[in-house]
Amino acid sequence: MIEATGLTKRYGSTLAVDNLTFTVRPGTVTGFLGPNGAGKSTTMRMVLGLDRPTAGEVRIGGRRYQELTHPLRTVGALLDAKWVHPNRSARSHLRWMAASNELPVARVDEVLETVGLTAVANKRAGGFSLGMSQRLGIAGAMLGDPEVLLFDEPVNGLDPEGIQWIRRFMQNLAAEGRTVLVSSHLLSEMALTATDLVVIGRGRLITQGPTSEFVNGASGATVQVRSPQLAELAAALRGAGLAVVDVPGEAALHVADTTTAVVGDIAAANSLALHELALRGGSLEEAFMEITKQDVEFVTGAVA
Numbered sequence: 001m002i003e004a005t006g007l008t009k010r011y012g013s014t015l016a017v018d019n020l021t022f023t024v025r026p027g028t029v030t031g032f033l034g035p036n037g038a039g040k041s042t043t044m045r046m047v048l049g050l051d052r053p054t055a056g057e058v059r060i061g062g063r064r065y066q067e068l069t070h071p072l073r074t075v076g077a078l079l080d081a082k083w084v085h086p087n088r089s090a091r092s093h094l095r096w097m098a099a100s101n102e103l104p105v106a107r108v109d110e111v112l113e114t115v116g117l118t119a120v121a122n123k124r125a126g127g128f129s130l131g132m133s134q135r136l137g138i139a140g141a142m143l144g145d146p147e148v149l150l151f152d153e154p155v156n157g158l159d160p161e162g163i164q165w166i167r168r169f170m171q172n173l174a175a176e177g178r179t180v181l182v183s184s185h186l187l188s189e190m191a192l193t194a195t196d197l198v199v200i201g202r203g204r205l206i207t208q209g210p211t212s213e214f215v216n217g218a219s220g221a222t223v224q225v226r227s228p229q230l231a232e233l234a235a236a237l238r239g240a241g242l243a244v245v246d247v248p249g250e251a252a253l254h255v256a257d258t259t260t261a262v263v264g265d266i267a268a269a270n271s272l273a274l275h276e277l278a279l280r281g282g283s284l285e286e287a288f289m290e291i292t293k294q295d296v297e298f299v300t301g302a303v304a
Contacts, residue, residue: 009046021056030198048077072097080152188285223278236272
């Protein structure tokens with residue numbers, strides 16, 4: 001688990017992170033979102049002890065990063081895919097990392113195989129494409145088999161197959177009970193990957209919670225439902241205080257300001273059959289743009 005409490009960071013007169021408090025739970029992929037300049041990278045650096053907070057603290061499994069004897073065994077991170085010395089091979093780089101934390105050398109080849117770099121393990125990292133460098137960074141993050149993982153823009157430079165692979169990889173890590181925090185500007189990918197979200201703007205917390213609730217609450221999404229018992233379902237939904245609109249000619253209902261889970265539970269409680277239950281009209285991108293519109297650092301002019 002990652003717990004940030006009152007986290008603040010100043011660079012001279014610039015307030016990069018402002019009294020930020022959030023929790024990243026085990027067993028989930030948590031998306032870390034915010035406009036450019038929101039303070040995401042600075043926050044991740046403070047989690048890893050690379051930047052000292054001006055105020056507040058971050059604890060990983062109840063301890064600060066500086067208190068970890070072998071930090072790679074507890075937390076792994078990919079913040080910058082190109083930080084590797086260009087003249088080192090992928091294998092040499094990982095062996096150096098393993099030695100720094102007293103990890104078995106055999107683990108190096110295990111993580112190289114995991115990320116698909118076995119065939120280029122002895123090639124210089126300076127000749128790697130951005131996608132290959134990302135995979136090497138992920139291998140480094142996994143080297144100590146940690147319980148907590150941080151990824152900053154991990155799909156940059158990856159082709160569609162690579163993007164799908166990292167999505168499944170992160171979801172599998174969470175399914176194993178690990179804590180996974182991932183920052184990305186690819187909102188469509190985050191919608192497919194992240195179960196929870198932490199959204200910040202200008203260094204402050206905007207919201208934290210399940211991705212579905214964020215999308216439903218901010219984007220004006222509606223639930224579309226079809227049933228052979230439509231009139232009874234409409235009555236039950238209205239009886240629960242929900243706003244229900246009939247869809248003429250479609251034998252369907254649109255239910256505003258709710259979730260598919262709520263509608264499904266009401267139908268089940270009333271023994272009503274459903275033929276369709278779907279979220280329509282909303283997207284993570286729409287919700288993100290709506291909720292962060294007051295926190296964008298640079299605003300472009302209207303397009304004619």
